[in-house]
Every structure is written in C-alpha cells, then in structure tokens.
Amino acid sequence: MKYIGALDQGTTSTRFIIFDERNNIISTAQMEHRQIYPRPGWVEHNPEEIWNNTCLVIESALEKAGLRGDELSGVGITNQRETVIAFDKTTGKPYHNAIVWQDLRGADFIDNKLRKSVSEDWIRKKTGLLFSPYFSGSKIRWLLDNVPAVKRAEEKGSLLFGTIDTYMTYKLTGGKAMVTDVTNASRYMLMNIEEEKWDKELLEIFGVKESSLPEIVSSSGVIYGYTDPDGPFGASIPVCGILGDQQAALFGQACFDKGNSKCTYGTGCFMLLNIGEDVCYSSHGLITTIGYRIQGEKTVYALEGSVAVAGSLVQWVRDNLKMVTSAKELDELAMSVQDCGGVYIVPAFAGLFAPYWRSDARGVIAGLTGYASREHICRAVLEATAFQAYDIASAMESDSSVEIESLKVDGGMTNSWPLMAFQSDILSKPVIRPVIVETTALGAAYAAGLTVGVWKDKEELRSYWKEQTRWTPTMDDKERQKKVGFWKKAVSRTLDWVVAEGE
Numbered sequence: 001m002k003y004i005g006a007l008d009q010g011t012t013s014t015r016f017i018i019f020d021e022r023n024n025i026i027s028t029a030q031m032e033h034r035q036i037y038p039r040p041g042w043v044e045h046n047p048e049e050i051w052n053n054t055c056l057v058i059e060s061a062l063e064k065a066g067l068r069g070d071e072l073s074g075v076g077i078t079n080q081r082e083t084v085i086a087f088d089k090t091t092g093k094p095y096h097n098a099i100v101w102q103d104l105r106g107a108d109f110i111d112n113k114l115r116k117s118v119s120e121d122w123i124r125k126k127t128g129l130l131f132s133p134y135f136s137g138s139k140i141r142w143l144l145d146n147v148p149a150v151k152r153a154e155e156k157g158s159l160l161f162g163t164i165d166t167y168m169t170y171k172l173t174g175g176k177a178m179v180t181d182v183t184n185a186s187r188y189m190l191m192n193i194e195e196e197k198w199d200k201e202l203l204e205i206f207g208v209k210e211s212s213l214p215e216i217v218s219s220s221g222v223i224y225g226y227t228d229p230d231g232p233f234g235a236s237i238p239v240c241g242i243l244g245d246q247q248a249a250l251f252g253q254a255c256f257d258k259g260n261s262k263c264t265y266g267t268g269c270f271m272l273l274n275i276g277e278d279v280c281y282s283s284h285g286l287i288t289t290i291g292y293r294i295q296g297e298k299t300v301y302a303l304e305g306s307v308a309v310a311g312s313l314v315q316w317v318r319d320n321l322k323m324v325t326s327a328k329e330l331d332e333l334a335m336s337v338q339d340c341g342g343v344y345i346v347p348a349f350a351g352l353f354a355p356y357w358r359s360d361a362r363g364v365i366a367g368l369t370g371y372a373s374r375e376h377i378c379r380a381v382l383e384a385t386a387f388q389a390y391d392i393a394s395a396m397e398s399d400s401s402v403e404i405e406s407l408k409v410d411g412g413m414t415n416s417w418p419l420m421a422f423q424s425d426i427l428s429k430p431v432i433r434p435v436i437v438e439t440t441a442l443g444a445a446y447a448a449g450l451t452v453g454v455w456k457d458k459e460e461l462r463s464y465w466k467e468q469t470r471w472t473p474t475m476d477d478k479e480r481q482k483k484v485g486f487w488k489k490a491v492s493r494t495l496d497w498v499v500a501e502g503e
Helices: 047-065 107-117 120-127 136-146 148-156 164-172 200-206 245-252 311-319 327-335 374-400 417-427 439-452 458-464 477-492
Strands: 003-009 013-020 025-032 074-079 084-088 159-163 179-181 215-217 220-226 238-244 261-265 269-276 287-292 300-307 344-346 364-366 407-410 431-434 467-471
Touching: 003 047, 003 164, 003 439, 013 047, 013 439, 025 047, 047 164, 074 164, 074 245, 074 439, 084 136, 084 148, 084 164, 107 136, 107 200, 120 200, 136 148, 136 159, 136 200, 148 159, 159 164, 164 179, 164 220, 164 238, 179 238, 220 439, 238 245, 238 439, 245 261, 245 269, 245 287, 245 300, 245 439, 261 374, 261 439, 269 287, 269 374, 300 374, 311 327, 311 374, 327 374, 327 417, 344 374, 344 477, 364 477, 374 417, 374 477, 407 417, 417 431, 417 467, 417 477, 439 458
Parallel strands: 003 074, 074 238, 179 215, 261 407, 407 431
Antiparallel strands: 003 013, 013 025, 084 159, 220 238, 261 269, 269 300, 287 300, 344 364, 431 467
16 A cells, blocks of 8 residues: 655644545644734744644654655645745744735735836736735745845845745755745746746846745656655655645646636635636636646646635634634534524635735624624624635636536535535535545645656546535525625725725
8 A cells, every 4th residue: 555645734734644545544633833913914923833843743643544754655745825934045944934825014015116116917917916915925025125134144145935835845855955836936926927937027026036936846746855864754755746725625626627616615715717728817806826737747727716714714703702612613503593694794804815805905794783693693704705705706707708517615614514505505506525625635645646656647536536515505596696785795894994004
C-alpha cells in the first residue's frame, strides 16, 4: 500500500492528513492557531506558531497511523492564499507576523497609488484580479514601507516574501526550496496571468524586487525538494505538490472539465468555475485565477468568487457574542425556527469581496424587531453565507453564459444541514456533497501523488469521486425572490461606512 501526506495550512488551523492509494483517510491531526487583531480591519498570524503546529500535527498523524515518515511516497501542500510572510532566506526567521488574506491595511496603497497609476482594466488584463487589498501585493508593499527590518533585509538581499506555501516548503526542506506554485502566484497581483511570470511593470509599480520573490513552479509533476531528515518526518521524502486551498478543492472535487464548479465553505466561502485553457475576464465582479498546472500539460484557468466571512461568522457568534457554545448548537437553534424572522446579517467585517469589492463596507444586522430571537439570529448567520454564494453563482452564470446545473460543495460548513438546505433553496439548484469532504487536503494529495506515481492520471482520480448527500430545492420562486430582495437591501446598508482613514 502506498501513502501520501497532505499538509493543509488554513486560516484558523493546520491539519495533516494521510491518504492511502485508494483515497481512504488513514489518519488526521489538527491544531488551531491564534488570530491576532492589532487594529480594526487588520489580521495577523504568528508564522513560528504555525510552523510549530505543523511539526506537531505531522508527528501526531504519523503516530496515529503507525507509520514512519519514510513510508510516505510524498507530501503535498495546500494553504490559505494571499497571506504573506516576510522572512530571511538564510535562517527562515520571520521579520513580522504574517499578514492574513482578510487584512485591509493595503487599502491605502491601492487607493492612493495603484488607482492613480493604472486602470482597473489594465490590472485585470495583467493579473485577472481587481483593485483590492485582499491580494498579496499591497500587503508586501505595506511591509516594505512600515517594517524597518524588512527594508534592511531587502537592501542586503536576504529577504524573501512568500505566501504560506513558500514558507512551509522552505521549512520542510530545511531552507533548500524557495518556490510558490502558479495558483498561489496568481494571487500576488504581481504575476502576469498569461505568461505565468513575475511582471516587470507590476514589480516596478509596487516597488518589489524579483529577487525577493520565490520561483514560480507547476502545481503537480515537480519535486520541489526533499524533507529535512531532522524535521517532523524524520526522513527525506519528496515535497511534490502545491495548490492554493481553493484550487486544491477544485482538484480534489475532480472538476477537471470546463464548466465544472465547486464551492468550499470554510473560514471564507469560495466558488470556482473551471473555464478551460483560455483566459476569460469577468465583467461581473469575479476574478480570473489559475486553476492548476500539471507539468507538461496546458494551464487550466478558473473564474472565482471569494467571500471573506463564512465559517468565521459562526466563530464570531460563538467567541465574541457568546451566543452559542458550538457550531452544532447554532445549527440546532437555527433549525428550531421556520425562517430568519426578518433578520438579515451581512458580515462585511473586512469589507465585501465578490462581486461587490467594497473595502469601505462594514457588517450589519438588519431587520431587527421585537419578534426576533436568538434562534432567528442563528438562522440568519447561516443564511448570510448562502446569500453570498448566491451572489457569486449569479455573477458566474452572467460571465460564462453557462447555467450551473448543480453545485459540488465541501468544507466544514457543509456539515450544517440547515445551511446546505437553504443554499439549495436560494440557488434553486441541487447541492451535492461528496463522500470525502476533505477535498482541500485531498487535492494536495492528488497533486503530490500524480508526481510520484501513486495515481496514474486525472481519469483515475475522477473515478474516485462519489456523491454522498444531495439537497434539492423546495422553496417557491416568489419566496426566493422576496428573500433575495431583502438581502440586497441589507447589503446596500453596509456601503460607505468607512468614509476616511478612521473607522
């Protein structure tokens, strides 16, 4: 039996999952890390805490499986995207906390420098992206402008900026590999999406040296390096697959054909539509990104809609409001009422992402009356994610001129029956969850396993996808349109909240 390890470094936790060659999960281990909020709209992680947790979950999963590190054929990495770490090329020591994808501190550069230098259409054609501090480039610029140690390191030539995949690969290989795959590179706003290279004009505008960036590599089909025998595996095994988390879920859901789509419900909510080998640019607030690139094959592109706050809204209700003690309790309360009682929540904690792209927005709870109860608010929490996914699906259909017949779903929030049922209702489409819902980690395992021959090709991977649960719509069209109308009204109340530099 052959085994593949998948390191899934997410926004709130780090997991290591071991799969066998038949797609069975052999063991898993997971640890949460701290969310650091220095100021409103700012979000950071401690890279060394994440690395320490990575070592612990790898060791724990191997122990649970009764395996040695050298019994794995290879390891794949999937990661929270856009989150940036500035660290020393020689020592691996971070110069600052990681600036997380949700963080808004790059908005000043976007608004006062980038918008005045180039048009959004120019940026879209170069990168597939839109003006937003969501992407890595403005976070990198902030680090250069505000952290003296980062600027000194750049001058000395010892600086490396990288998304989490770069940092993890560097640490696992003992500093030998300094790479990022094309899916992660496409999120920097520094890569030309058609050439798949760092773009000299963009680097000049952002003031970033190419020598401070990792090498761009394929997602699969390449061994980037071997693990340090003194590291958590205790052996030298290939690091041979990298995909940003949402592209990994696309890969893990076997969305290999043009027109295939998936939606991942995690900390955020992310819907991707495979658009094939030709670049297509959105006119409805979506972004164009790289879906994956297997070495020796043509690059596959995707349209993507991103929602900043989905599962993290449930955490906020649990941890900040103390309204529930668990996601399970929230589900039970939500199911105890027939509807939201007129309550609509728009969780624009870090502005609104697709299809609005409004960093000036802030969250609202709308429609409150004396009738509203804790149960109604819990139901509105779940419905907020479904409405945001509805907005993205509508934009995708408009851009692609293809009707999404059904939606493959994955991620932790798919365990919420009321959310998935409402998602099917508001989309008026079947929502389908596969047998293996750990599709992000599975996609990383697939990318690594294809490289080292655990699996033969994509056709073999496609044969492993199996449906587990299907939700079908029951809501009539009149009720659906009424609810969508109130949602749109609630969204309008979030806009123009931040009118200056302060809150």
